Amino acid sequence: MKVIIQLIALMMITWGITSFSLVAFGSGAGSAASAFTYLILLGYYFISEKRKLLFPFIILGLTYYMISGFVYVESSKYFINEIIKYFIIIVCGAELARNTSVQQLCLFLALGSLSILIHATVFADGYGRYSGFYLDPNGASFICLIGYSLSYSIKNIKLKYLYIILFTLSGILTFSRYFLVMWLFVSIIAIVANKKNAQGLFLGFGSLIFILSLATVLQLNTKRLSMLESIFDKDSTEVKGFSEDSRTATWSQYTDDILTNPIFGNGYKALSGGAGGKQGVHNTYLMTIGESGFIPFLILIGIYLFILKKSIPHLYTKTHLPLMALALVTLLMVIHNYFDNEVLLFISIWVFVNVIKPNGKSEDIILKIETQLNN
Known part of the structure; x- marks a missing residue:
């Protein structure tokens, strides 16, 4: 049961x-x-089994909700509901994360990313960017990037390559600039960890070429498609589109709001968009300081820098951990729905509990020796 x-x-x-x-x-x-x-x-x-609570995430939630809620809340009922859900994820989700294996997580993310392929092939539309279950292409791209990172932990070679192709194909169909850039970074780091991982990079480029060949059938986003095609055309000027409508332009719209109240922020959901048709800040770090001030902001940065630092020693033995940590740290720079994002919180907890597992260091030394011998 x-x-x-x-x-x-x-x-x-x-x-x-x-x-x-x-x-x-x-x-x-x-x-x-x-x-x-x-x-x-x-x-x-x-x-x-009840194990230690994840106090960093608990303190982060307490400070964020207490300070932002004290400054401003539009709907008290909605606010309280979101607080309850956050702490259920942090407390109960921690036990779920501790009991979830790499293989289980990778399988469920693969099935989720499969919905993106189904969306693109069965329910193709004029928008040309696909997201499956995840509705938002940027959110879907995060799932694909995390799954792609996890693929490097799979021992069965055929299954590993299947996952790499699936996550890459699905990620490309989201047409997320974040995914395309981070996929390349993740691939390069994976190769640094083990030169045999270069096969993943070749499979990824093959997937890209395959997508381009089916462009008209899948009704892909024409503007972003032209940017992808420009990669193979050295004379093309379309590649500049990758920098158009950049996140930095969005962040700059909230500079005054952040600088006006850097200590306690502007209140709950103040930087999440909606007012006057203004879009959200699309940056969790800026959202946190803008809504609740510098205390939760520093805690948030501390948590993810800790995850990143603790994951680095695992590079040669559990390559998926630093890859996932890097994906998390960078993702927070392009989204602002952090505290109510179930899958993002769960993945963060999963990586956190895996990088601080007891006896992980001694296990890593053994695995590193085995890896070097195999190479």
């Missing part, structure tokens, strides 16, 4: 079922899916 509950909880979180149900089937289905997700997390927690 415990295993079944675990798998259902993983499905609900890693596939973004709550938000998908809301958009696909209406508010009633969305509310029911949300309630089910958090109830099953609570149920799983009560039948699981």
Whole structure:
């Protein structure tokens, strides 16, 4: 029974079922899916072993919600509801993360990314950017990048290559500039860790060429498609499109708001967009300081720098950990829905508990020796 509950909880979180149900089937289905997700997390927690709470994430949530809520809250009911959901993820989700293996997480993310391919082939539309269950192409690209990073931990070669192709194809179909840039960085770092990982890079470029060959069939986004095609044309000027409508321009719109109240911020959801048609800040770091001031901001930076630092010693033995840590640190620079993002919080917790596992150092030394011998 415990295993079944675990798998259902993983499905609900890693596939973004709550938000998908809301958009696909209406508010009633969305509310029911949300309630089910958090109830099953609570149920799983009560039948699981209780280990140490993740105090860094708890302190982050307490400071963010207390300070931003004290400054300004538009809807108290919504605010309280979001607080409850955050702490359920942090407390109950931590036990789920501790009991979730690399293989399980990679499989569920692969099934989730498969929905992007289905979206592109069966439900192609005029927008030309696809996201499957995740609704937002940028959010979907994060799933693909994390899955791609996890692929390097799979021992079965055929399965590993299948995952690499699947996550790369799905990520390309999101047409996220973040994915394209970070996919290349992640691939290079993986090769540094083990030269045999170069095969992943070649498979990725092959996937890119395959997507370009099916451009008209899949009704891809023409502007971003031309940017991809320009990679293979040295005389093309379309590549400049990668820098158009950049995140830095979006960040600059909120500079005055952040500098006006850097100590306590401007209140809950103040930088999340919507007011006057203004889009959100698209940067979790700036969102945090802009809404709740420098204390939660410093805690947030501290948590992810800690994750990144602790993951580096695993580069040659558990390559997926530093790759995932890098993806998390950089992702926070392009999104602003952090505290209510179930899958992002869960992945953050999963990486956190895996980089601080006891006896990890001695295990890594053995694995590193084996890796070097194999090379």
